[in-house]
Amino acid sequence: MFYRDGINVTGIDRIIARAGVAKASLYNNFEGKDELVAAYLRSSLTRFDELLAALGAINDPVERLDAFFANLEATAATATFRGCPFSNAAVEIARDAPAHAEIVAFYEHLGLFFANALGTAGDDEAVRQLIVCYDGAMSAAKILEDPEIVAAARHLAVALARARASRRQLSDDAPGT
């Protein structure tokens, strides 16, 4: 419900009605709505990490990146797609909210995956560009309801990774520059 309808418009009463659970039970297990939102993002991050782990089976870095964006493409084509749960949440919750740490953690995991696919240390421009590809694809595909946006981002990301890989190949041949 947080993902489908938004965090702020999803009230506690609706949540417990849908969960078939008493209000006191919810507040026994979660300190408050903030903590519930954090748990929602935590579980989303776990599923995301599982996806990244599954993609780890693909040895070729560029292929792995392509498979990642292919997965996004399939997700964006589903009827329940509403964009990235993390960047959506970042719009709705305050920067100092407890759940915000989960959002930051997500981008760290994403950045590490991209750095790994590029074979770089992590904090360089190409990683940032792949993050832009991801985030832009999710946001624009949601708003325009156009899954082809994700396909375009996929091609851009793969081209970027390929260009990066061949450049690295060159500097491996002539190191010390």
Next chain:
Amino acid sequence: MFYRDGINVTGIDRIIARAGVAKASLYNNFEGKDELVAAYLRSSLTRFDELLAALGAINDPVERLDAFFANLEATAATATFRGCPFSNAAVEIARDAPAHAEIVAFYEHLGLFFANALGTAGDDEAVRQLIVCYDGAMSAAKILEDPEIVAAARHLAVALARARASRRQLSDDAPGT
């Protein structure tokens, strides 16, 4: 306030207090909060159109695109930056809200500007990729509070436009393919 704090958490009472205006006056001039949100987005779109018009003075398409992203870069470095008002609003308001039309209009204007900078008809992959660059830069720069994200997107967009321009040059030399 809609931009800084978010739409749903900004109540009417706070708006009229800040505006120094009575509640009845507000409801005499706007049908309701939805219409007020639409007006906010409409004015944001007007300012955006003015930016695009100013950039129209730059003749070279790639330079124009670079200037556009340079402007984003400067905006993202300010303390009040909170991402793109339109994609933020898209997270908070329903797809059938009256203000949603303004969001769609924004993306149409953006797409037209990009198509113009690329010299294409408009509905092709490169335009989608530039939209991805824009949207991803705004979203990620906001969340990570890292203006370098926008610089990375800028370089990506310019490289894309340059590659496109030289390819167009080639097909102009050998048309009919």
Next chain:
DNA sequence: GCTAAACTATACAGATCTGTCTAGTATACT
């Protein structure tokens, strides 16, 4: 100066929000 429109402040309605509290019931362990 008079009239009409638009403003002001503020009370109010009715809904919804998060979170607490009470009281009773089920479950699980020992």
Next chain:
DNA sequence: AGTATACTAGACAGATCTGTATAGTTTAGC
């Protein structure tokens, strides 16, 4: 069997939300 723990339903508090209504005041046109 008995006890502790966790559940249930639901009332309630207090805040906040959008929007309306009342009543008085300012402003502008003629």
